[in-house]
Amino acid sequence: MKRGFLNSSKAKARPLGPALQSKLIGAAAEFDVPFRKGQIAVGAPTTPTFRMAPSPGKGMGLFSTRALKMGDLILSERPLFVTVTRSKLIASLDFTEEQQKQHSRNEWERHYELCVNRMQPADKAALMALANCNENDGFGSIDGIVATNAFGLEDLGLPGREEEYIAVGKDLSRLNDNCSCNTSHRFDTPSFSYQLFAVHDIAAGEELTTGYTYLDCSTAERHQKLKPFKVVCTCAACTDRVASDARRASIALCNPGERPFSESFARVWLLDPTLPDDWLPFKCEAQLALIARESLEHLPMHCEAVTTLMEAEWAAKLDTFVWEKRHMNVKALLDPASPAYEAHPLWRKRQKSCPVSKPRKRVPLPEVVEGKIVYPTVRSK
Numbered sequence: 001m002k003r004g005f006l007n008s009s010k011a012k013a014r015p016l017g018p019a020l021q022s023k024l025i026g027a028a029a030e031f032d033v034p035f036r037k038g039q040i041a042v043g044a045p046t047t048p049t050f051r052m053a054p055s056p057g058k059g060m061g062l063f064s065t066r067a068l069k070m071g072d073l074i075l076s077e078r079p080l081f082v083t084v085t086r087s088k089l090i091a092s093l094d095f096t097e098e099q100q101k102q103h104s105r106n107e108w109e110r111h112y113e114l115c116v117n118r119m120q121p122a123d124k125a126a127l128m129a130l131a132n133c134n135e136n137d138g139f140g141s142i143d144g145i146v147a148t149n150a151f152g153l154e155d156l157g158l159p160g161r162e163e164e165y166i167a168v169g170k171d172l173s174r175l176n177d178n179c180s181c182n183t184s185h186r187f188d189t190p191s192f193s194y195q196l197f198a199v200h201d202i203a204a205g206e207e208l209t210t211g212y213t214y215l216d217c218s219t220a221e222r223h224q225k226l227k228p229f230k231v232v233c234t235c236a237a238c239t240d241r242v243a244s245d246a247r248r249a250s251i252a253l254c255n256p257g258e259r260p261f262s263e264s265f266a267r268v269w270l271l272d273p274t275l276p277d278d279w280l281p282f283k284c285e286a287q288l289a290l291i292a293r294e295s296l297e298h299l300p301m302h303c304e305a306v307t308t309l310m311e312a313e314w315a316a317k318l319d320t321f322v323w324e325k326r327h328m329n330v331k332a333l334l335d336p337a338s339p340a341y342e343a344h345p346l347w348r349k350r351q352k353s354c355p356v357s358k359p360r361k362r363v364p365l366p367e368v369v370e371g372k373i374v375y376p377t378v379r380s381k
């Protein structure tokens with residue numbers, strides 16, 4: 001699961017076999033010693049970065065207490081509660097769909113109760129104080145809280161079963177949704193903690209937000225996926241949906257079939273020696289401009305576009321930084337016998353297929369015109 005919560009489209013429903021059922025755990029009860037004192041884990045910020053406060057129309061939320069820079073660590077916390085990803089539990093083939101659903105909810109509630117009753121009182125109280133958007137939907141009280149607040153815990157699963165676990169955090173689960181979110185989290189397995197980072201600069205007092213669903217899709221798709229959280233998102237992207245949808249479609253298209261950016265555009269560039277050298281850097285810059293415009297810096301495509309740009313263009317620029325200790329000799333990058341050449345696959349392939357460099361021109365960035373992305377220059381092959 002790239003980001004977000006239990007109901008993410010990637011959280012697959014699968015039967016819960018006995019082996020998995022026995023793994024159902026209350027993290028606070030099961031993993032102790034180094035982190036038992038509070039929720040703060042290794043690497044936590046030394047000065048407070050956030051506070052919890054009401055967010056109009058959204059219940060409680062987290063707000064920055066000081067200006068944060070892109071990449072700043074906001075919080076680091078051990079999950080309160082870890083469990084296997086919720087799946088439908090089959091009871092009887094004679095059950096109606098609704099009876100089946102209710103059976104599943106009852107079973108999950110029974111399992112959760114076993115775990116929660118093993119938790120430390122303070123952890124249990126913190127868990128039970130979290131929001132529950134499923135209160136009147138036939139969910140048990142713990143099940144409802146887990147469904148409202150759980151994050152994917154993909155780094156704990158075995159290969160091929162990465163989406164097996166989910167977790168709830170005392171502070172992390174207070175993050176509200178925004179389709180142009182300003183934070184991203186990852187799970188640090190050695191410290192068994194979630195770490196939350198600023199994905200762009202954040203002003204003091206700004207609400208900290210995350211994306212509950214995949215965000216490189218249309219407003220209508222996002223709203224559909226937000227339904228289980230009872231969220232009707234009114235963020236800037238949802239309000240300016242025509243232009244925003246066009247930009248997001250273009251960002252997602254740069255990643256057809258979830259192939260890394262470097263494999264889609266870089267491949268075209270690598271294999272076509274008639275394209276100018278600046279074709280790929282241009283594509284990267286266009287992608288970066290759209291990502292920045294939509295505040296989608298948390299997407300893997302952002303990192304991929306920067307990496308591709310670095311390899312395609314900035315490697316050559318490094319040649320001029322002779323005053324820098326780590327100065328990289330680009331001649332080495334051009335020499336197939338050198339280790340530097342070997343270490344840069346993208347550059348290497350480009351040099352192989354297109355040995356003659358063509359001059360790099362700056363081009364204006366794409367714009368949205370009547371809901372469509374318009375690239376300013378038609379690039380000739």
Ligand SMILES: C[S@@+](CC[C@H](N)C(=O)[O-])C[C@H]1O[C@@H](n2cnc3c(N)ncnc32)[C@H](O)[C@@H]1O
Nearest residue numbers: 058059060131133148149173174175176177229
């Ligand atoms: C994980 S909790 C977030 C923290 C929660 N606001 C609280 O008070 O603890 C998810 C719930 O917060 C509310 N929420 C989150 N984002 C929202 C948004 N953008 N607009 C309205 N409600 C939102 C919804 O009720 C949702 O079910």
